[in-house]
Amino acid sequence: MVSKRPDIGRVAILSGLALICAAMVGTFFLFRAEQRADMVMVQTLQVQERLNSLVTRAQEALLGESGYLLAGDERFVARYTQAREKLHLELAALIRQMAADPAQVMAARQLDHCWRTRLSYTDVRFAWARSGRVEDARRSLRAVLDRPVTDRCRAIVIGMKAEGARQFEQQRAAADRQATLFSIWLLLCAAAVIAFALRSTLRALSTAHKTSVARDQLLNANARLHEEAASREAAETQLRQLQKMESIGQLTGGIAHDFNNMLAIVIGSLDLARRRVEHDVKRAQEHIDTAMSGAQRAAQLTSQLLAFGRRQPLAPSAFDASQLIRRLSELLRRTIGGKVDFQIDPASGLWPVRADVGQLESALVNLSLNARDAMIDGGKLVVSTANVKLDPAYAAMHPGVAPGDYVRITVRDSGTGMLPEVRDRAFEPFFTTKPMGKGTGLGLSQVYGFVKQSGGHAVIESESGSGTAVNLYLPRHKGKVAEVESWQAGPETRLPGARGSQIVLVVDDEDKVRQLAVDALRELGYxxxxxxxxxxxLILLETQPRVDLLLTDVLMPGMHGTKLAAQVETLRPEIKLLYMSGYPSDGIVSDGMLADGVALLPKPFTVAQLAAKVRQVLDGERMPA
Incomplete structure (x- = not known):
């Protein structure tokens, strides 16, 4: 019968584990003994420190006694009292601390009695000093009658320190012996374990080598991944830049195309009018009207661009949007024609909003015309209002939207709807699905810019064949509501002119614009x-005793219009102010809104617009820009 050989490796591992367990058990007991020795040593050191602190307190008390009796300074009394209290506290703590050593406790009690006896001398001397026997107290201090008591107290302290030092040395010697035993025990266990661990170490080295190779491979793969990510990020950055340049090219191309068309109308019509003004006045007037129409379309284009870029100055006021669509309904019905069933659904109890009334009316007209064009064979168009609350979840899904209370104004049609790719680009400037010449592609972008500039939010809901709903969300206004007067007034039959001999000062660095304003105002009687x-x-105002109105451009070389207005207000506060500008700037516009009390005449303007604005500023009326 063949006997089975034992597994040497397993025996080695089990033996090594047994030795380690034995070392751990021995280490545990040695460690506990070391801990006890350390505690004793720490307590001995604490007693020594306490005795030193006690001597310090006693010296402070004696110094306070000498200072008071010899110098007569009351501050030494407080110092003595404080040191005495701390001395008693130190003595009581010393007795508690040495409770495990009866001999030292007895010595501590003797020390407490000794110091109390010594301080009784001081109490008597202080009593003499306070009763007027200062010299008796000083003679007693100089006679040092309490010297034997003080020497006895010091002798007790020295004896306790010596006993503490002896105990400290004894514990240290015991700790050294235990440390020696502990070291020998560990060396024996370590020597035994090293032999058993040699094979495991070699195997571990082999495993570590394999792990190192795998780690290097992982690091190389990770580095390649980082390089690919950096390359992809660079490609995405380049793509974004190309898309940005494409958008800028589309924007400038659209502006150039529309402006060239409008300039062609203006230049061609004025050229024809000049050729026919002498022999065919009627036809010349028609050409002038055509040129005016083209110029107004160009002005509308710049207004749309400013609205899209959120640079158009707004004159906001608080109003009820339901009241506004009721007043605007007839105009919208006439604008979209009879083939469309036009309805309004104004909500009752609607929250007020604060926005530019004229711009909102313009946006509703624009949206209604777009809806009409989407319903070639007729359909239904509904303009409605409602109170809504946008929660944080909705705001998280729509960047730039703050949660809160909003008024929703919806223009909904039953037209052809939009494909998803068209809907996603509907707010882009110059993007249009209409045939050439039927639209600039700035209508919806103007609406979007106005709503965002007013702190709101615009959303299009549409599917192909299911109609379209454009939702305008304007923030709820907590203030009072003003009566809304529609800006869509009929044509003026008579322009308001000067009253009496009113004087207007026109300031503009562009000669032709300045001369145009001067001629128009003179024709109006100013x-x-x-x-x-x-x-x-400013030089002219120094020689002119009376001026009723300052009409100034904003952006001028040298002194800007806002700086001129500030100086005129200081020098001549009775002069009223009206700005004219083709582009809003700091000083008159804050966060896209006209500053309080600022009147602005946007360029370009007609004589009628100039007449109305000048008259309203002179009459002190408040009106939108």
Missing amino acids: IVLSASGGESA
Whole structure:
């Protein structure tokens, strides 16, 4: 019968584990003994420190006694009292701390009695000093009658320190012996374990080598991944830049195309009018009207661009949107024609909003015309209002939207609807699905810019063949509501002119614009002065005793219009102010809104617009820009 050989490796491992367990058990007991020795040593050191602190307190008390009796300074009394209290506290703590050593406890009690006896001398001397026997107290202090008591107290302290030092040395020697035993025990166990661990170590080295190779492979793969990510990020950045340049090219191309068309109408019509003005006045007038129409379309294009870029100055007021669509309903019905069933659904109890009334009306007209064009064979168009609350979940899904209370104005049609790719680009400038010449592609972008500039949010809901709903969300206004007067007024039959001999000072660095304003105001009956800049205007005001209105451009070389207005307000506060500008700027516009009390005449303007604005500023009326 063949006997089975034992597994040497397993025996080695089990033996090594047994030795380690034995080492751990021995280490545990040695460690506990070491801990006890350390505690004793720490307590001995604490007693030594306490005795030193006690001596310090005693010296402070004696110094306070000497200072008071010899110098007569009351501050030494407080110092003595504080040191005495701390001395008693130190003595009581010393007795508690040495409770495990009866001999030292007895010595501590003797020390407590000794110091109390010594301090009784001080109490008597202080009593003499306070009763007027200062010299008796000082003679007693100089006679040092309490010297034997003080020496006895010091002798007790020295004896306790010596006993503590002896105990400390004894514990340290015991700790050294235990440390020696502990070291020998560990060395024996370590020597035994090393032999058993040799094979495991070699195997571990082999495993570590394989792990290192795998780690290097992983690091190389990770580095390649980082390089690919960086390359992809660079490609995405380049793609975004190309898309940005494509958008800019589309924007500038669209502007150039539309402006060239409008300039062609203006230039061609004016050229024909000039050729026919002498022999065919009627046809010349028709050409002038055509040129005016083209110029107004160009002005509308710049207004749309400013609205899309959120640079159009707004004159907001608080109003009820339901009341506004009721007043606007007849105009919208006439605008879209009879083939469309037009209805309004104004909500009752609607929250007020604060926005530019004229811009909102323009947006509703624009959206209604778009809806009409989407219903070639007729259909249904509904303009409605409602109170809504946008929660944080909705705001998280729509970047740039703050949760809260909003008023929703919806223009819904039953037209052809939009494909998803068309709906996603509907707010882009110059994007249009209409045939060439039927639209600029700025209508919806103007609406979007106005709503965002008013702190709101615009969303299009549409599917191909299911109609379209454009939702305008305007923030709820907590203030009062003003009566809304529609800006869609009929044509003026008579322009408002000057009253009496009213004087207007026109300031503009562009000669032709300045001359146009001067001629128009003179035709309206005003006395007109003009200046080409802020400095010349101030010089003119020094020699002109009376001016009723300052009409100034905003952006001018040298002194801007806002700086000129500030100086005029300081020098001549009775002069009223009206700005004219083709582009809003700091000083008159804050966060896209006209500053309080600012009147603005946007360029380009007609004589009728100039007449109305000047008259309203002079009459002190408040009106939108």
